Amino acid sequence: MKPRRLLAATAAAAALTSVLAACAGSDSDSADDGDVQEVTVGALPILDVAAFHVGLQEGLFEEEGLDVTVENAQGGAAIIPAVLQGDTPIGFSNVTSLLIAKSRGLPIQIIAPASASTGEVGEDFAAVVVPDDSDIESAADLAGATVGINTLNNISDTVIRETVRADGGDEDAVEFVEMAFPDMPAALEAGNVDAVFVVEPFLSITRGAGAKPVTWPYAEAVEDLEVAVFFTSEQTAQSDPDLIERFTRAMVASQELASSDDELLRAIATTYTEIDEALLEELTFPKFTSEVNEESAQGLADLGQQDGLFEEEPDLDALFGR
16 A cells, blocks of 8 residues: 545544444535635644644635634543544544554544654654663663653554564563653653653653653654544544545645745744743654555554554554545
């Protein structure tokens, strides 16, 4: 499978513990007549959605006749039920969470790209870091270590396990500890964990405090890794395909603009996050692609299957609306 732009319905969602009883679509009518259509999008205030906010600021969604309201959630898990219930017809999630949700039978579809690894070791937006005086020097050395990650049994531990395995270490000997990203720098400094898997801006914060990266799992585990995407429910995709097509066109245009204008991209980060402006020039942003990468999703599905994340093998055809 080759990456391709999806202009029809497709989606992604975070893991849920049970299948919701009912799904509802968008309340708004199709905008074929030229009327502006209101739509709420569930997101998180992180760098992965920087291109989305560039598009909002620059009027790219308005050009498609969409009046977008952003509903920021505290975590990705809250976005899935909101999408399935129709409260936020479109949502943002990492791909592994969507694979887990699909394996549990949830009716979701991926519709548009959001963020990807740069693919460059040493120049990515996420890394496992350790104190400067740590004996841990490589991914293999993480065997027997405690590693802080933001969510257990999800994308973080699967990509770390793969990098440890590929480096000749015992991936089963890594002990993962769940903690929020903002708590990781202090936990590492206090010695509560041996290492933490941080994303920006916490990568720059920990490195500024003397931590050193020892592996770059997003860049190393899966080639051209697509980390996160936008998704919808199957019901919304079927009942309002025009909304999905217009959102996808606007999102692709937003990705392309963000990729071509670094100054605009960095400036947008302070408008929807609490990132200190002093850090802006140091930050490494995700790569913003114009296509959803199905091959990357298959790679994450293979890792998840190997690590026992799924109750049933996820149906990628259904996840991509085929």
